[in-house]
Amino acid sequence: MLLRGAFVELALPLALFALLFVASSNSTNFYFPSLAKVLERFDALWLGQRFVGDVLPSLGRLILGYLIACLAGIAIGVPIGMFGPLRRAAEPVLEFFRAIPPPALIPVLVMLAGFGDTMKVAVIVTGSIWPILLNTVEGVRSVDHVLDETCRTYQIKGMSRMWHFVLPGASPQIVVGMRIGLSIGIILMVISEMFAATNGLGAAIIVFQRSFEIPEMWSGVLMLGLFGFVLSVAFRLFERRTLRWYYGMRDLERRS
Amino acid sequence: MAGNAVVSVQHLNKVYQSGTRRVEAIGDLTFDVEAGDFTCIVGPSGAGKTTLLKCLSGLLAPTSGAILVNGHAVAGPPAEMAVVFQEYGRSLFPWKTVRENIELPLREKNIARAERRRLVDDALAAVALAGAGDSYPWQLSGGMQQRVAIARAVAYQPKVMVLDEPFAAVDAQTRADLEDLMLRLWSELDLTVIFVTHDIDEAVYLGHRVLVLSSSPTRILDDVLVDIPAPRSQATTRIEPRFAELRTRIYRGVQEAKSAARATSEPIKG
Amino acid sequence: MARHLNGASGFLLLAILWEAAPRLGLADPRFFPPLSALVVELFKLAGTEEFWAYLASTMRTWAIGLLAATVAGVVAGLVIGLVPGARKYTHSTIEFLRPIPSVALIPGVILIFGSRYQSGVVLITYAAFWQVLLQMLYGLHDVDAVARDTARSFRFSTTGFIVHVAWPTLLPFLFTGIRLAASIALVLAVTAEMVIGSFGIGRGIVVAQTSDAIPTMYALVIVTGLMGVTINIAARAIEKRVLRWHPSVRNAIAA
Numbered sequence: 001m002l003l004r005g006a007f008v009e010l011a012l013p014l015a016l017f018a019l020l021f022v023a024s025s026n027s028t029n030f031y032f033p034s035l036a037k038v039l040e041r042f043d044a045l046w047l048g049q050r051f052v053g054d055v056l057p058s059l060g061r062l063i064l065g066y067l068i069a070c071l072a073g074i075a076i077g078v079p080i081g082m083f084g085p086l087r088r089a090a091e092p093v094l095e096f097f098r099a100i101p102p103p104a105l106i107p108v109l110v111m112l113a114g115f116g117d118t119m120k121v122a123v124i125v126t127g128s129i130w131p132i133l134l135n136t137v138e139g140v141r142s143v144d145h146v147l148d149e150t151c152r153t154y155q156i157k158g159m160s161r162m163w164h165f166v167l168p169g170a171s172p173q174i175v176v177g178m179r180i181g182l183s184i185g186i187i188l189m190v191i192s193e194m195f196a197a198t199n200g201l202g203a204a205i206i207v208f209q210r211s212f213e214i215p216e217m218w219s220g221v222l223m224l225g226l227f228g229f230v231l232s233v234a235f236r237l238f239e240r241r242t243l244r245w246y247y248g249m250r251d252l253e254r255r256s
Numbered sequence: 257m258a259g260n261a262v263v264s265v266q267h268l269n270k271v272y273q274s275g276t277r278r279v280e281a282i283g284d285l286t287f288d289v290e291a292g293d294f295t296c297i298v299g300p301s302g303a304g305k306t307t308l309l310k311c312l313s314g315l316l317a318p319t320s321g322a323i324l325v326n327g328h329a330v331a332g333p334p335a336e337m338a339v340v341f342q343e344y345g346r347s348l349f350p351w352k353t354v355r356e357n358i359e360l361p362l363r364e365k366n367i368a369r370a371e372r373r374r375l376v377d378d379a380l381a382a383v384a385l386a387g388a389g390d391s392y393p394w395q396l397s398g399g400m401q402q403r404v405a406i407a408r409a410v411a412y413q414p415k416v417m418v419l420d421e422p423f424a425a426v427d428a429q430t431r432a433d434l435e436d437l438m439l440r441l442w443s444e445l446d447l448t449v450i451f452v453t454h455d456i457d458e459a460v461y462l463g464h465r466v467l468v469l470s471s472s473p474t475r476i477l478d479d480v481l482v483d484i485p486a487p488r489s490q491a492t493t494r495i496e497p498r499f500a501e502l503r504t505r506i507y508r509g510v511q512e513a514k515s516a517a518r519a520t521s522e523p524i525k526g
Numbered sequence: 527m528a529r530h531l532n533g534a535s536g537f538l539l540l541a542i543l544w545e546a547a548p549r550l551g552l553a554d555p556r557f558f559p560p561l562s563a564l565v566v567e568l569f570k571l572a573g574t575e576e577f578w579a580y581l582a583s584t585m586r587t588w589a590i591g592l593l594a595a596t597v598a599g600v601v602a603g604l605v606i607g608l609v610p611g612a613r614k615y616t617h618s619t620i621e622f623l624r625p626i627p628s629v630a631l632i633p634g635v636i637l638i639f640g641s642r643y644q645s646g647v648v649l650i651t652y653a654a655f656w657q658v659l660l661q662m663l664y665g666l667h668d669v670d671a672v673a674r675d676t677a678r679s680f681r682f683s684t685t686g687f688i689v690h691v692a693w694p695t696l697l698p699f700l701f702t703g704i705r706l707a708a709s710i711a712l713v714l715a716v717t718a719e720m721v722i723g724s725f726g727i728g729r730g731i732v733v734a735q736t737s738d739a740i741p742t743m744y745a746l747v748i749v750t751g752l753m754g755v756t757i758n759i760a761a762r763a764i765e766k767r768v769l770r771w772h773p774s775v776r777n778a779i780a781a
Contacts, residue, residue, distance in 0.1 A: 101713040107736075206633065
């Protein structure tokens, strides 16, 4: 049974990989070298020095920016979600700011913060915060009415109410926002590095491209793909743990 | 009458106003509930039972009139009152275990941890769910969830327990078990209970006093003392002649209330 | 009435702050020109040919990319959703490819298209395609459920099923996908212009910043915001119109 599951999961990817490998093996195209060559470059570059020199700084900036975006997004989103008048006043303004494509703000941040780490972290924050904030507002708004009355009758108020009722109740929606925020964060991490190529994964890729080191460039792209994939798996593990109760509840509903 | 009254409802009036529509849900309700009473409230659908309950539990402010709990006027949910809601599934926190659900109101009361643990354990034992402490509410059946809600109310050690059609959404077999559970808890823990229901049989079986409400604007149609000999049991009580008499009297009252609503004439006292 | 007042009051407060802070010296006016200066700049821009050329270029890239993404997403969605077993086998591939940021393609498109607008189109197509595909798959999943429950008992013909059951169920999902894709398309159009240097508003912003034309830079950023808002509003309006009769309202909160 397990073997069958594994087969289904791996069949297409392996087939595509094999196809790509074979199709490109005799490639003399400068721009699209053989997969074998790319893998060889990957092994040489990314599993060693480059990892520390480029991947880790990228990861560090991403995590810092993402955490700030999460904390700020939730901290701002909760009061907005809870107080009707505040929400009505803030909503149009927020809608406008979140409609600005985050890359458009990069030159503004370059002007303010230069080309270094601060700018890159700031770019990640300004992009990732929106889905987190807006989903927090939505999640806090739509907490259960009966549960709210329960809190009132049992004298659960203030910070207690926030911690035991509002936040857990809104958490499924908040996590949706966090997932989107993470994807956006990764994209902005790369864009900011391609734009201001000091160090990092994005910087390395664009530098390779400019100096026409093509197999190296593709190996970097591969690394980036793995980077994104690993982070999304990590996030899913986090999601499964924090929302264990929610998934349990939904699975039960689905089965009945 | 006011001597030992834990809950005193005085000329309660509730009017819902939205734009030009004016609905007088509750006309004039006056009654007392004494300590240790098991008072059931029945009435036709739309009789303002839910509105009365929300006013009683401080979730809704009356238009006029007063509700006193332990002598103090109710301005918000009173701390001495515990409520068991009809939608048991939605009144338990799905992200907390059964034990944590029951414990939460006790933490708010700043009760020490050892004492809290004892209260939770006792409450779970009282509702026969001693082994379910570490489960999540949604892992339990509907009847068990309602029992958790009752355990939570019991552990809270309220002066008054108010239940809003708590067994309406469970099957008949489970309902019989839960009714007996309520009787047992009431006598063992010397509770004061206000029990709202649409089920007349249930009201007569459980209550020692049944208030019959009229349709809107709601008034008290009838105040019935249930003088059926104790002890009560599902097997015997319901075939007592006195049970049938009381039941019929209340049933007629409710029917008249319904037709009065249709004819919008004065409610008839039985 | 009070409702609308509240919405406008947020903007009003922001406008007052933005105008007052640089003038009062609370914010450095070199970096934060007062709002009035930006508005003036906006009007000036509207009078230049270059601005409209930028705008047209960005919109063209956006539109073509969105169209390509929608077509690709619908086709792929139909194939994966309808061919029995396809969903199972493609699941792992989709889950692996999806998190790969579209920006990973940037070096590739530079090689092939340089800074021509096609670079942007490819980036948009890759990124926005996933939104449409996913929504199609969700929708087809729902169609499956409905089919199992009702169509069989009503004995629809195949065309009848498609017209009366499948299509109406699918439509809200498709619109959600297109709406999300439209937002992403704008982001990537601007990205391509900034990073690759294609002609468009994104490049305008970079040029303004490097030549220290700060009010122009901000004005163009505001323009992108307005574009984003317009796209969102238009998408929602179209969605509402077409789906007016539809009982369920799909709430997808996304960036």
